[in-house]
Amino acid sequence: MGISEGQAEAARFEENMGDPASVVRDAASQIEISGFALFPDVFSPAECAAWAVAIDEVLTNCPDPATSLRRHTGAIYGARNLLDIFPTAQTLWQKEPLVRLMTTLLGSRFGLVRGLFFDKSPESNWSLPWHQDLTIAVLDNTLPTTLFKNPTRKAGVPHVEAPLEILEQMLTLRIHLDDVTPDNGPLRVLAGSHLANAPSASDREVTILAKGGDVLAMRPLLYHCSSSASADLHLHRRIIHLEFAGCPELPDGYQWRHFVTRA
């Protein structure tokens, strides 16, 4: 039931594609209620293919194992610090309806604060349990604070768990470079769970199926998980994952590591 519901939502957006304002209005209200919305055909197959090749080249030549994440076989399954190693990620999102969506949900001062890359395939397979995305990348995570928690370093970059007030003003764009089918480890989300403290048994589970070029917008507080891809399938499931925040300033003297505004 989750799958057909996700497809119906995507079809509704497609019908409205002639009117960008109403596409964004519908998506913004869906995100407020359910925590996510899927935008079909934002990028072309040619753009997705070019980015997949360019990222693969960067990661293949990246000597840092904490940035270019690999299996012991050498297969790449993802990357941290995408904004540093693939600067195109700092600008590729600057198009409609994405900018209008972010302005609507985050306000006019929003900026891009972190980029990741995921590549799931039988050679680089993985699954993740239900979770929320709570950490942000900052310049210095050693400053005294009662608001930020659990300082860590990921690929050399200081991170902290952010307070709810900041996470509620964030939005993630997942740009699909490949089709996502029920068999290649789709993301599953619990609709509406971004509004609660914990997932509940009555939450509606939705499987996010997509075409290459589609963009999923989701709140980081939305509970999500994903299963492994089927072993007999040879499709990649590559995703550029970009996180945006509504406000350039952070409390307690903390600073975002990146805050990329639109040109």
Ligand SMILES: O=C(O)CCC(=O)C(=O)O
């Ligand atoms: O792409 C996936 O399968 C899961 C990624 C994820 O859980 C995350 O972004 O936190």
